[in-house]
Amino acid sequence: MVLSGLCPGCPPGAGPAQVSLSLAELESDILRRVRALLRELDGHHPSCQSDRGMLRWTLHKRMDQNPRTSCVLVSILVKELERAERGDLRHYIIPLLHTLMYTLIQAPCIPDELCARVYDFCKRLLTLPKPFCTIGLDYASRLQVERTAPGTLYQRMVISEQSLRSAPFPYQDRIFIFADPELLPEAICKALATDTEAAQVSQSPRSCMSCVVTHALQAALGDTCDSHGLRARLQALPPGDVEHWFQQVVAAVEGSEGGSDRGQHTARLERIYHGLLGSSPAGNAPQEGLQGTPLPSPNISFHRWTEEEQLWKELVLFLRPLSQSCEPECLGQELEPMEMPDVLPGCGCCGQSRFSVLSTDSGIERDLPAQEEPCAPCAAERSRLHRKGGIKKKPFPLDGVAFLQAGSGKPPGKPPGRAGMPPEPAGPLQRLHTARVVLLGDDRILGRLAQAFHSLRKREARRVFLTPRLDLQFYHIPVVPGQPQPSAAAEHAGPEELCEVAGYLGRADPWYESNINTLCHMIPKLATMPSRALVTDLFLTDVIAYYARMGTQPVCFQVHSVKVLFQDPAQDPAEDVFLTELLTQVQDSPSHRELSTTKRKSTLDGPGMDLTVTYRRVVLSDRQKELALSLRSTGLLMKAIPAEEAEGLGCLTVTITEIIRTSNLAGRSFSAVAHRFRTCSIKVRSPEQRPFTVRLDKDSRRTYRDVIGLEVSPCLEPSYCLQKTRTTKSSPQETEDVGLVKFLPKSLLLPINTFAGVIP
Template sequence: MDSSELESDILRRVRALLRELDGHHPSCQSDRGMLRWTLHKRIDQNPRTSGVLARILVKELERAERGDLRHYIIPLLHTLMYTLIQAPCIPDELCARVYDFCKRLLTLPKPFCTIGLDYASRLQVERTAPGTLYQRMVISEQSLRSAPFPFQERIFIFADPELLPEAICKALATDTEAAQVSQSPRGCMSCVVTHALQAALGDTCDIHGLRARLQALPPGDVEHWFQQVVAAVEGAGSEGGSGRGQHTARLERIYHGLLGSLPAGNAPQEGLQGTPLPNPNISFHLWTEDEQLWKELVLFLRPLSQSCEPEGLGQELEPVEMPDMLAGCGCCGQSRFSVLSTDSGIERDLPAQEEPCAPCAAAAERSRLHRKGGIKKKPSPLDSVAFLQAGSAVPGGKPPGKMPSRAGMPPEPAAPLRRLHTARVVLLGDDRILGRLAQAFHSLRKREARRVFLTPRLDLQFYHIPVVPGQAQPSAAADHAGPEELCEVARYLGRADPWYESNINTLCHMIPKLATMVLFQDPAQDPAEDVFLTELLTQVQESPSHRELSTTKRKSTLDGPGMDLTVTYRRVVLSDRHKELALSLRSTGLLMKAIPAEEAEDLGCLSVTITEIIRTSNLAGRSFSAVANRFRTRNIKIRSPEQRPFTVRLDKDGRRTYRDVIGLEVSPCLEPSYCLQKTRTTKFSPQETEDVGLVKYLPKSLLLPINTFAGVIP
């Protein structure tokens, strides 16, 4: 897709979003909001499109300002800022236009002035040090250690287990765990380094060489360069607007030091590549316990792995909670009274007390204290004073103890606490889960009134995603409350925030439908490996669930038949020089043949035929035509960016048909003994690429010896 087609396609999507805000979109009510999520997903898959999308959004914002269409401003501005964060390089004139627009919002009432002030301050830092917003988001969401920017952030999803289907709960839990396992701190650091250098140097940055260099470095060196980049970016942001040139010079020196002898000007002219944002740190929880919110927040602020020894945990309860625990004890023979002390606290002013004799004291102690037999319960480590005090030792935090001041010296003022942690608590459910939240929040504030721990150090934010049950619950039927009546809070928030109305409230009907998708039938299924000899055929899989989630008529009229595919392959040419190519197209399927059509063709490569859908516009309207795109390759990767499933059939064998496939990779099948020897030789020398030892005498490819009657082995 060329630049003009890409711009027209994105403009069409943005205009559809605006029609959706007006309530004039032809799609059904339950599908509202999906256009924005698919647009965000497209930016995640290909950040290079963010530049075109940013310019279109700026024009639409300025047009909405001239036409006094205020309900367009907040949804478009949120989408624009998300786009600018992922943009490989933002032109300064475009960033200045957005900054001026945000300043003009200060003259409007809330919430426009509040959002405009927040985004204007962010853009001011981004203009001084490009890449700051991306860097800060990754550092905080991934909890990377960084002295210049020590903030951490985590998303907690609490779902109502009685409301959400079991398939949804399992899929969300598995997906969040898999997202954390698939990415490492080293990969997130590499993303920060790559994005910061490209944002500062532009298209002169060799993005492929930079990624290869970071991949080859050991983890310690990657962290070293990460800290260098973070210090340079944060230092430029704190210097003010005059540090743009110095910031570029610093990152250019880091770039030369990282790549070594490769100069900055020898980058291949492939345009800006972009670096996708890593998945944020999300934890999924079924809200089954009343104190679950408190426990998760304490563990986020002070993980058990960073606390004191396990033997020392839980040995001492909070003194402020001790009277509450003893008040309910029925075995105490004497009443406990609250006595107001009137003494001065000086030892010489205390009245003399007679020491009782030992037998009398022992008798009095036995008469006052009596303990019945019972089970000794070990207190939770989360209620330990040592655990909470250890959590206070954070940068900028208040010391747990206070040294007595010298006589005549004024006491030193306590250092102010900084909220370095942000917890975003997302609730999945209807109004009933909000009642549980109110109870948990009241309990949390009650704890904080006794001993302040979370409040000065944690920025706690709550978000609500409404979920309508798929079928009427017995309790709801008894109370004569329908599904819509159980989401009154969400409807109220939608009236106050158009972005919430068009993007969040629409999920109340969509989330229960996710349980019926093919996508969630077996989320824990491992990738399958197979060997085919002659043919591989893929076709678009039309499932009922996908037809429900997207209107078939709208898809056929706008995007045409088929599905979007991302194809990366190594092209085979006559000169035997490999060339890596990548393309994005819309296709109804493809066919791979291993047997050449003619004897002169090479048997060691695949002939790939992709049925590509071409869209043409004429006076009669838009039409679609199928074109066969043919090439030869040995290695190929195919992905579905929109996660649409397709079927794969091997060797014309119906018994070897795979359904619900969203990606495949085809490469030459290697000899198992070669792979074993290769693994052993490269174990102690990861940088070694040359075949050594017995590997030199083993065939790399797996040969299938098929004899002919003439004695020829093909």
């Protein structure tokens, strides 16, 4: 009876008493670790703040070191999930489910009975509201594939993350870490760059393909697989033969997912196993049982964010590397991007900049393609037209139209259609690439991300290139330096004020709070440790990889657009976007012309300046009411991130400090009163034309001076603006959204992924 409960990886030569004792001790230790993980979610864990977030990592590291514990861990996690379901402890469900699925992906072999229990539990989650039903449906579909073809999830993850060539599964996945070097110390940037480079150097395509082959055969054959002999055989083979067997395994696993049962899948992989090992008989496995196959670190690249368009350039290079796109025979073979107007008329948020497309045509007559012989008069006229010698500018590779047109699904060698000829219908594009952009820093780098995302969406509205080919995912890891930075961009604010987005995500998702928000102060400490190379290389890359792999539920933040009016009438209004906050303050240095009048007026009216505020107040009935007020104020603060979960996202919380003058026997005195309201759009004017400053997203580098007015409203999606403009031109009498406009997102939302999204 004792032996019947063993997992396939347990040593078959152990006696019943020894096995029973080892299993009891193992279960007790793992159960203690899982219960500590749950106490951490409740906030009752006795460990200090700096040690939070290590429990999940140490639990998975223990499984990596002893793969035979994976069946015990899965069994305990299933029991805890069922206990949380009975006790209505919903905040336990998603963390336990993520931990279980991460274990299932890496486990060498899991009995089908355990997978069936997990599958049934995920199906029961479909009766719960979001995000439980969303995550349950996703994991149920994955488990269904894994039960038919064991090892599929591991195989697909490695293939996509390592960009291995595979026709049955041609997906690619990459993690981009972006950090602002002006906001983070050089030690943190250097440590992360070193860690990511070391993770890539330590593994090769051959080793990753060997891991896929070994894991697939172990998952299908169980304890009859000779793991040591399989690894030795793969290590002795030349790289070409390893790739051959890798392709065989991938084709067998992906073919099983198409509809065959588990028996046929096992038979196919058993034939590959015999062909790989040659004369070695099946079942000649060593007595120590199955050995786990490590999950290779994903393809991670670290980038210091120094250029405005660096994000867009890296994404384009990910789709089409320069080495593959500069060949002349590849040019013009892709689905041509759809041309759009450079400026969208009638849309204030999209008219702030215009990007021009540099032509690759030299303009020289001899460079033009040969045409039919013209008539004599035309030839005589053309002989008098010529172009003097000039310089042909060599464009940047990413700006050329030919670069964006390279690498298509069209048959190679087919020339593009001529002018006047209808284009051939192209097949639908697939999103084979997934870019996971991890932002490292505080709210200031998220403000830069909002700017870059808005610019990217405007590019896509004019010329669709990335959207149909790339799945773009955003992640955020808060990092606050331990000491103030000497740069001009440093702010005198606390960690809570600089990490409002991370604080909101932590309140909405407890698993994000336990695993990601704890890195806020941990990364600066680990980066400066003397023995950092012995500790942090594994930990930091593992946590970032875990977040990117399992964080699939987005939290969408509203991006707000702001139009700034300057004191100088000759200066054009500036347009920008912000994500977290907008701060206005009375300007400290007025011009010499108005210095004397300002001093006299300040003596009579007190500090601050007169402001006229017009806004639409948000009420519970969802009826917006236009309000206006005039007051004397020292400034106002607009917060886009709610301090409480009940307020929700999408509105601005505006706080205006009003200066009230009172007269008594002792003279005049002034007091400050704060007015607070919620709105979606607001206009601020200075009637006396006294300038003030505007700072966006807590970043002193994004400060506007000599401002006398501003207008703030939700930023519109550029594609919606374009389609709305076209509809208005065709039907000027229509006031509501009609046609395709009704199905387009109206507001520009920035999605940031967490493990659970917003838990109600």
